[in-house]
Amino acid sequence: MAEGVFRESxxxxxxxxxxxxxxxxxxxxxxGADAGDLPKHLVDVGGRPMLWHxxxxxxxxxxxxxxxxxxxxGDYFRRYLLDFQALTGDLSFRMGTPGxxxxxxxxxxxxxxxxxDAGHHTRKGARVRLAAEQIDTSTFFVTYGDGIGDVDISxxxxxxxxxxxxxxxxxxxxxxxxxxxxxxxxxxxVGLDEKxxxxxxxxxxxFVFEPGVLAYLMGDNSVDLxxxxxxxxxxxxxxxxxxxxxxxxxxxxxxxxxxxxxxWDDNAPWKLWDE
Numbered sequence: 001m002a003e004g005v006f007r008e009s010x011x012x013x014x015x016x017x018x019x020x021x022x023x024x025x026x027x028x029x030x031x032g033a034d035a036g037d038l039p040k041h042l043v044d045v046g047g048r049p050m051l052w053h054x055x056x057x058x059x060x061x062x063x064x065x066x067x068x069x070x071x072x073x074g075d076y077f078r079r080y081l082l083d084f085q086a087l088t089g090d091l092s093f094r095m096g097t098p099g100x101x102x103x104x105x106x107x108x109x110x111x112x113x114x115x116x117d118a119g120h121h122t123r124k125g126a127r128v129r130l131a132a133e134q135i136d137t138s139t140f141f142v143t144y145g146d147g148i149g150d151v152d153i154s155x156x157x158x159x160x161x162x163x164x165x166x167x168x169x170x171x172x173x174x175x176x177x178x179x180x181x182x183x184x185x186x187x188x189x190v191g192l193d194e195k196x197x198x199x200x201x202x203x204x205x206x207f208v209f210e211p212g213v214l215a216y217l218m219g220d221n222s223v224d225l226x227x228x229x230x231x232x233x234x235x236x237x238x239x240x241x242x243x244x245x246x247x248x249x250x251x252x253x254x255x256x257x258x259x260x261x262x263x264w265d266d267n268a269p270w271k272l273w274d275e
Contacts, residue, residue: 017065018157020058021131023124023225024051024145025071039073040251041145042080046264049080050251051145053270055111060273061153063141064111067134069118069127081113107273118221125216125223132214144205148260149248150270151206156242160208166238167213169230170206172248173197201241203230204248212238 024041042049048056055066070077085106114134118127128142139160141153151170160168175195182191203226216229223229233239247269249260263269 016062016137018063018137018140019065019067019135020055020063020141020143021067021069021128021135022051022054022143022145023127024068024077025073037073039076042076043251043257045251045257045260046268050148050260051077051080053148054143054145056107056273057148057151057270058141058143058153059107059111063153065114066111067114067131068116069122069131070115071118071122071127072120074115074117078115081115084108122221123223124225125229126219126221128209128225129214129217129223132211138211140209142205142207142209144250146252147205147248147250148270149204149206149244150246150272151204151244151248152272153206156206157208159242160240163240165240166210167230167233168208168240168242170204170244171201171241172204172244173199174202174248201243204244204250206242206244208242 025039041051044050045053058064058066068074068077068081116130116134118130122130132140139157149170149172156168156170175197176193177195179195180193181189182193183189213229213233216232217223217225230239247263249256249263251257251260264271
């Protein structure tokens with residue numbers, strides 16, 4: 001299959017519960033003072049952190065085993081995930097006595113979460129390698145905790161298995177931040193496209209990896225995913241793109257947070273689940 005896009009006539013296959021490695025942390029300096037000291041992955045979108053939306057998308061397709069190789073500001077993610085039930089569930093307890101009962105199961109009740117310290121300055125490639133040491137299956141997912149889209153995870157996995165390479169990356173064509181002028185020779189403007197979709201494809205995360213990828217991640221904790229492993233995989237013809245033509249957005253700036261919250265209020269295109 002030459003193109004990483006499935007036709008509408010094809011159906012999403014039922015798949016096993018595969019591990020999902022979530023890359024979170026980092027300085028997140030582009031959010032600035034608007035987010036305070038909060039990592040961008042935990043910035044609110046529609047009443048839940050951005051990270052929850054990513055996890056919920058994978059869970060919708062049956063993948064609920066989440067592995068976090070934590071780095072900078074890992075304590076924020078530990079607190080959020082450890083306190084999740086208390087922050088979101090229905091609780092019953094007597095003040096001054098130990099023990100808390102949950103009175104209602106939530107959709108997240110069956111999620112498995114594995115948090116471990118991968119090192120404060122450990123780069124993403126090395127973090128993936130360390131996370132893979134805790135995986136007892138062959139194929140696994142890797143994604144960023146700050147990007148969301150209406151990606152059909154089952155179709156992504158089916159495409160990955162169809163081409164037989166070691167790695168698949170989901171690519172999207174971003175929208176231009178500016179209006180694009182259409183001009184003729186001589187300088188006459190003949191039209192304007194307001195923030196059109198660009199022609200080039202960018203890395204949107206939502207990777208699918210085979211264990212053979214780990215050979216490209218060997219070394220110390222400075223091994224990077226995007227600048228070292230992916231170019232090497234591409235050079236060896238072991239990296240394919242799944243072309244996602246639907247919605248995708250990332251959480252990098254306060255403007256992105258406003259955009260994602262507006263999108264959530266307007267029928268959230270990535271909300272493929274019912275509840």
